[in-house]
Amino acid sequence: MGNTQTEQMNVTALLGWSLQAIEAIDKLNRPYVVVGPPEFQDFADKNEIQFVAWQFERLNERSNELYEKLSALNTKLAVPVYEETVEWAGALNARFSDDPRIFNRSLLLRDKGLMKRKAQMSGIKVGVFEEAYSKDDVYRFLKRVNEALIKIDGDPNDPIHVKPLNKAGTVGHRLIRDAQDIDLMNEQEFPCLMESHLDGQEFSCEAFVHNGEVRFLNITEYVQLGHSNFVPASPSLEEWRPQIKKEIQKLVDAFEIKYGVIHPEYFISPDGTLNFGEVAARVPGGHIFELIERAYGFSAFQAQILCSDPDTTDEELEAFFPEEVTSAKGYAGSLMVYPRVKLIEKLNFPEGLKKNPYFEKHDMFIPVTSKVAERVGFGNHYGTIFFFGKDSEHMSSIMKQYQEYDFYL
Amino acid sequence: MGVETVSAKEKFKQGLQVLSDAKPFAKSMYQTNVFQLGIELAESKEGMQAIYENASKFDEAGVFFGGPWEDASKLQPPLVGGSLKLKGVNSIIELFSEMRMLAIAKGDYHHEKVSEKEARSFLNEVLALNLDLLFPPETEAARVESGEHIERAERLFQYLGDELSFNAIAGKIVGEIERLTVQRPIMVERIMKMIHMAKRMLEAEIDQKSKKSLSAFDKAITFPTPVSKKYKDLRKYQSHLKEMDEPELIEEANAFAKSVNATGLVSPHHATFTRFLNRANGDLLPLAFDLSETGTASFNVNKELIHDIIQLAIHPETSQSIYGLGRMLDRGVLTQDPILPAIRRLLELDIHSKVKRSLLKPEYKRGAITANGVLVAGTVSVLGQPLGVGQGLNPTCQSARAISLWAQHGIGQLLEYIARGARDNDIDVTFEGEVIHASGLEEGVAGGEIHQELDPVSIVLVPHLDKIYNEMMKRTLLRGEDGHKWANPEFYGEWIPRGFINFVDPLTGFVVDYPAFVRLFYATHHPEYNEGYEMIYPNPVGIFITNVHGKLLGLHAVSIQRIAEDENGEYRLYFYNPNNDSGQNWGQGIEPSVSGNGELEGEASLPFHEFVSRMYAFHYNPYEQGDTYMVEDELVQKVEDIARESWGEAYTWAE
Structure with missing residues (x-):
């Protein structure tokens, strides 16, 4: 019985291989399929994860094949995990929901020129x-x-x-x-x-949108872009939440975003003027999802999946999301570490930091290959230090203190 | 509202719980944290205890999930030390793995595939193989260079040492030292190091037999005689020698001889004693060298040359060559007339500056020993212990085998090569009518990098030999047959018969006509099938090296020295292994013995068919063979079965 029921249930496709996302959807107890690079096939088989091997290069005439494959599995929804899979999700969801416009909307998010133009035309302040x-x-x-x-x-x-x-x-x-x-x-x-160039403090938002409405808005404060951030933002930034929320809704309306998560970046000047930087519709970097979970106690991956699904009910969402800011148990921060040496000889983790009550954990080892890889964007940091504490200013000051510290020698 | 601080121990427990709760596919996300917390705990003894207390849960939680440590029954003691000494995450996983093993050994954790006894023996072997971690050297330099992962490994070993009895470890170590010394290698650094470290166990509770053996070894490399024990300082010792009368000196000489005879190890005092006798009382030298009748006769005829050799080459730093000198005289090397000037030439040879640099290790420089002294000491060792030549850490088994062969049967040629290599930093060999100069070649098998922990003769010759050999093999590349067929007879010399067979098809890589190979070997080498032809010179053969599970590790070159019946009337094959560690376990119960089955110094041996089952190539004399069809099918089948179930699994067998 149970089996036939599962077969009838709609399947969600995760586009991109992320263990965190897989674990999140697995815990939601909803049927899913992971679409990812073929090298994960063995692992998926071994762990009984329903898997479709796919190379996400450019969309092309073969893209229909993926739709057919997923459709055969009764897939009704695609959730993008990585930037490169956003237009794939758009294309697939357009077919699943029989609404071609979904694809065109997703393209807005994949071409920064189009994105800016669209924002400008909608009266959003851009450079x-x-x-x-x-x-x-x-x-x-x-x-x-x-x-x-x-x-x-x-x-x-x-x-x-x-x-x-x-x-x-x-x-x-x-x-x-x-x-x-x-x-x-x-x-x-x-x-x-x-x-x-836009002056002002840069920050990002993670807005969980369902049926065109922002159901939960997280503001992530950047201590240093690409290096350190924490969740929720400090009171001085959270003060502008109403304005920020209004801007986000404007963005959601302009881009006709109906379902899922968006991750826009803004610059705010001291007088509260908001300049729009860019927006993505995927899992943000900088461990922000993990920080949201640490601070608020809900899985942001699950939130993304729930919000991506038009069939999720209002009640379900209300039960799922806690109250913004006030319900946070504290500030959760991450400091990303990039070696500043060409060859790593040893790990130099300061005793003082380990003893700091805000320090939670880190994941740094001396890498097996001691040669440091070249940096691409902020994508490949070598380690992350996680913090948690009650005071945003203290959080900020620890991060600044260790910003220039050499964790690798 | 302060954030609660949790002890590291508690955090570790929580981390394990989270890992335990995760589904298998998600484990890898939570392992990192457990490893990190483990690193933190491993900083103290109490922390080690905390890790141990949780070790019985490691498997269930998935600490090793998805990695090479997952199945405890597949782990191998020799790999442990290496992983522990790596920087990075592997060293902490390895530590966890030992803790799991300890939990099994102590009965705190029941493992399906590993018994308490097996776990205990695993850990004993791990400790025995890593004495440097069990008894870390206390020098400042070692400390500075170590790093926290080494300190962590040392802490683990202290913990394991406290938990396990030293008795079992001591037995292993002594066994290991005995196994290595009985092969009488020229290079004894590794043995000395083991003795030095194991010495500390003399104070621990270990059984009398191990204690006795260990202290005998310790005595052999330090103060083997009563007088040397009394005058530990070499200067005082030498001054005292002047006051000793003849009977006392004889007693001292006998004591040294006895120690060397038992262990093959020579103490620095022995060198001082030798130098003293050389000046004051040369007639006692045969006693001090433990010479046989032949040796003594040879000594008496060549007093002057030996005097000069000792004067130049025998110093406390090179004392080990005393053993080689004694064996060289016993072998009667100096009875061959042309050898005398060839050795004398080395005493005054003008050595190339580059060669000088590689010969003069720091301790020789400190002792003001000349490069000629080092070279002669090395030459004496090689001539005295032809089967003691080792390849060290280099993949140059071919070169080591060549030096060993020449030291046995081509002494004149070897001395010529030594002189040429040392003086000109070059060697040339004629291959199929063309002269190959080593100095004109770029790369050898070892890729041009020779690890320098080698005997002096190898230091001089191996870089050249390696390149020449490689060049010869290169020139035979496109002949569609194994190039050893042509390279070996010209590289090693006329001692190698021209017949050659290798059952691996060089084009397909398949095993071809294996039964024919086996039959041919029996018909050419086994005394019951080969019409009674005796082996004259060592036969360089190719073998597959397999691990303890019989799995193929790689190709190796050894030489068959002789074939003979052992005490029980079983035919055995006695061979020389240039890795100087012949007693490795090859799996399937095939374990070469190094003593107890009629082996001579430096030989290893196996029952005939067991050796054949690991061989892939050999030389033979086509004019001296029996009939292959006389070799029984059952015999061939038996060998083939062993072959197929071991290295054969890695090969395709042509039908």
């Missing part, structure tokens, strides 16, 4: 931006931006940023101050997006 197709475009943009800032000869330039149109977070990001910086760019980096 000046343009797509660049050659180095000449970058020279011109840098010049024009600084002219607009009424810089005269000899004044230092205001920097601009360039980044790939479709990569996660900080991958491929460059800060351009002058012509030399442009010379360092590769032809392969084009086309890319150029933006004027």
